[in-house]
Amino acid sequence: MTDAPTDASLPVKRKRGRPAGRTPLQEESLRQTRAAILGATASLLSSKTYVETTIDDIIRTAGIGRTTFYLHFESKFALAIAIVDSIATDWHELFLELAAIPARDIEKLIAWIATLSDLYIDHGYVSQLAVQLPVFEPKFEERLQKDRNDLIDLLGQAGVGGFAIAARTPAGEPLSRERAQAHLLLVRLDRLCHDFSRGLLWSAEDMAIQVRLVAEELSAFLSLPATRRA
Structure with a gap:
């Protein structure tokens, strides 16, 4: 009778899955979304003050959701700093x-x-x-x-x-x-x-x-x- 293969003798199966980190496509999508937020804010600030410009205005103009906005910026002030840094x-x-x-x-x-x-x-x-x-x-x-x-x-x-x-x-x-x-x-x-x-x-x-x-x-x-x- 043939001995059953032990765990050590079995071939190692490699796990399939996504590589760690973001893919180039994901990185490009994030870059485009960030650029859309900055562009929308620039457009709004050309005709409105900082106080008058709300996050609702920004996400509506950028065509994104609120969750997406907070994925990139924790607050309107953080967004303002990014604009100044630009x-x-x-x-x-x-x-x-x-x-x-x-x-x-x-x-x-x-x-x-x-x-x-x-x-x-x-x-x-x-x-x-x-x-x-x-x-x-x-x-x-x-x-x-x-x-x-x-x-x-x-x-x-x-x-x-x-x-x-x-x-x-x-x-x-x-x-x-x-x-x-x-x-x-x-x-x-x-x-x-x-x-x-x-x-x-x-x-x-x-x-x-x-x-x-x-x-x-x-x-x-x-x-x-x-x-x-x-």
Whole structure:
């Protein structure tokens, strides 16, 4: 009589199933859905305020369900942060161009400010959102401060004038004079470009004067030697 096969002698059957993780098709579907949410929100924010724009508006415009929305964003505020983050790379790259501009060349700095303003114009709903968020989402102020600190450190690593000195004082420690100057300058640039993009508050002549004044302030800060002691 033949012995019955033992478990050890039986061939191992491999379990069939889906591989771990998402498939490329699933990843693409998620990407398209996220893009639809961001696009719908951009469209709504072009004509409505942050407060007026509801999640119901967003899911209706994007053509998705509420569950799908929360699969991508835990809240409307999280979505707003993602929108602001969407231009972060362009913003950083433009500021890094300051490293190649002679610190005393006011005309080139004025042209650079015009380019920065164009970024605000091209993404008008983002700059409008950034102005509204601190009013309705107090935590956004903390986020703005972090973004400015990150930019100061980035420019400091690139050895850009006063930013190189400012970056020697780590974020979270008492402000050095240069880091405080850097924060104030970034706030001033942000406000100036926002006003420029709206084109409502000032005449062209008034804006030209303000742009030159900020360019002169930027020039003085960029002219600080990177070897200066903080």
